[in-house]
Amino acid sequence: MGELTLGQYYPVDSVLHRLDPRVKFVGTIVYIVGLFQVRGVFGYLFAAAVLLLLIFLSKVPFRFILKSLKPVFFLLIITMLFNVLLTPGTVLWKWWILRITKEGLRQAVTMGLRLVFLVCGSSIMTLTTTPNALTDAMERLFSFLKIIRVPVHEIAMMMSIALRFIPILTEELDKIKKAQMARGADFESGGVIRRLKAMIPLLVPLFVSAFRRANDLAMAMEARCYHGGSGRTQMKPLRYRRRDAAAYILMAVFLGICIVFRITGL
Amino acid sequence: MQIELKDLSYTYGLHTVYEVPALKGINLKIRAGEFIGLAGHTGSGKSTLIQHMNGLIRPTSGQVFYEGKDIWEEGYDLRELRTHVGLVFQYPENQLFETTVLKDVMFGPGNQGLSEEECRKRADYALKLVGIPEDLYETSPFDLSGGQKRRAAIAGVLAMNVEVLILDEPTAGLDPAGREEILTLIRHLRDQQGITIILVSHSMEDVAAYAQRMIVFHEGEIAFDGTPKMVFSHFRELEKIGLAAPEITYIMHELKERGLDVDVSAITVPEAKRSILMALAQKNS
Incomplete structure (x- = not known):
């Protein structure tokens, strides 16, 4: 259970770690938008160079970035395969109903690269930002939705509580599992039905404890007069600094260059 | 030798940024029928250690033997081992x-x-041992009181007919009456059933009153291993590693310093009372 990579935050001190989470969130979106502007070889080289520079700046080991590609690996293969086989155009190779076209190959490579860059780009954000900082940033960035009565604060609070509870419940589950194993429970052998049945001694205590914790937390929040978002201030309010402004300028430059690449088609 | 640990080391989060050594080269021998108190500051490695004894954690290096057999050898039945070495976790009612x-x-x-x-026979036997009356057998365990839940959970481990019983802070969160009940039960299990007991506890009073051998952990290593009297005589060192001797030890030392000839090694209230009365009688005669 230990290798849960939802909160994949990598704790080192780097320029990217120190940036305001809002900057990183907007930056990730800017990078993705820019990525979809470029189409030529030079454009992709540029996007790759920027990505490598960001990875270097983040001080996160390269293998952690690669690890984030693992869950999308199959998606990547399937996307590329479909693009290779199903794009019409100049036929290069044909066998039965399968054929590979020049356009298809091109399309597959572009799509593949885009997907890889996209996942790597966004994992730089999650690797350098704690989940809590990220929800904080989203709360602030989307607070304009309050005008149309979207409970932005409540949603953000729910997200951070959920995130906070994941490691707690993982640990709890691990404890319960060990306690039942100490009573001779077996989770590894047997057919599907037996294995499902073996989950009952885990799930019942887990749910009981989750409800108890939720209850306790609600009580503790009420005891401290929590009443939702209106008029609430933060202990560590997000504040833009010089480097954040610089990052925004760099983002604008990046987007500009990407648009130039799009127009010239390089 | 019932349980033997040889050069046992364990590191949490091996090969990650969060690598933390929890146990460092532990050597320990436990004989059948011993009553051991395991003490140590939070994070000293005691909970990690006890999970090695029934094979829930595989050591990073070193060996664990039960009745002379290496439990991590190919083909060793760990589930069978767990029916001999019972482990009651902290808050077992969960x-x-x-x-x-x-x-x-x-x-x-x-x-x-x-x-x-x-x-059914085993369960009935175990529930009788822990003192859960028969009319509660058919109720939901979630309807029991806190102390009853805990005893029912301990019965769940005892019903496997264990030879060694390891308890992690079994009295945590109970009222004084509940503590007394659990500790009396544990003593009874050892004296009447001959079960080896390993009791992890923060309470030096409990360890002093019940255990015959006391092992103190500090930062993943054994700091002291001996009779409670011997360990508590090092009360100044114990304080340095965030523990303390029973209150009585301090009183006895203070009395001695002020000129009453008492036995400073007394660690329980009845012992202290006897020693003080004797010292007073001697002084008056």
Whole structure:
């Protein structure tokens, strides 16, 4: 259970770690938008160079970035395969109903690269930002939705509580599992039905404890007069600094260059 | 030798950024029928250690022997081992899950592959040992009181007919009466049933009153191993590692310093009382 990579935050001190989470969130979106502007070889080289520079700046080991590609690996293969086989155009190779076209190959490579860059780009954000900082940033960035009565604060609070509870419940589950194993429970052998049945001694205590914790937390929040978002201030309010402004300028430059690449088609 | 640990080391989060050594080269021998108190500051490695004894954690390096056999050797039956070495976790009531108390206690023996009838007999025996009355057998374990839940959970481990019983802070969060009940039960299990007991506790008073051997952990290493009297005589060193001797030890030392000739090695209230009365009688005569 230990290798849960939802909160994949990598704790080192780097320029990217120190940036305001809002900057990183907007930056990730800017990078993705820019990525979809470029189409030529030079454009992709540029996007790759920027990505490598960001990875270097983040001080996160390269293998952690690669690890984030693992869950999308199959998606990547399937996307590329479909693009290779199903794009019409100049036929290069044909066998039965399968054929590979020049356009298809091109399309597959572009799509593949885009997907890889996209996942790597966004994992730089999650690797350098704690989940809590990220929800904080989203709360602030989307607070304009309050005008149309979207409970932005409540949603953000729910997200951070959920995130906070994941490691707690993982640990709890691990404890319960060990306690039942100490009573001779077996989770590894047997057919599907037996294995499902073996989950009952885990799930019942887990749910009981989750409800108890939720209850306790609600009580503790009420005891401290929590009443939702209106008029609430933060202990560590997000504040833009010089480097954040610089990052925004760099983002604008990046987007500009990407648009130039799009127009010239390089 | 019932349990033997050889050069046992364990590191949490090996090969990650969060690598933390929890145990460093532990050597320990435990004989059948011993009553051991395991003490140490939070994070000293005691909880990690006890999980090695029934094979829930595999050591990073070193060996664990039960009755002379290496438990991590190919083909060793770990589930069988767990029926001999029972482990009661902290807040064991959090493991209850069945619809009735009796069924929950039958879970362990059921996992041993015993017949329904045999399981029932074992459960009944274990519940009687921990003092849960028969009219509670068919109630939901979630309806029991805190102390009863804990005793029912301990019964769930005892029903497997264990030879070694390891308890992690079994009295945590109980009222004084509940503590007394649990500790008396544990002593009874050792004296009447001959079960080896390993008691992890923060309370030096409990360890002093019940254990014959005391092992103190500090930062993943054994700091002291001996009789409670011997360990508590190092009370100044114990303080340095965030522990303390029983209150009585301090009183006795203070009395001695002020000129009353008492036995400073007394660690329980009755012992201290005897020693003080004797010293007073001597002084007056």
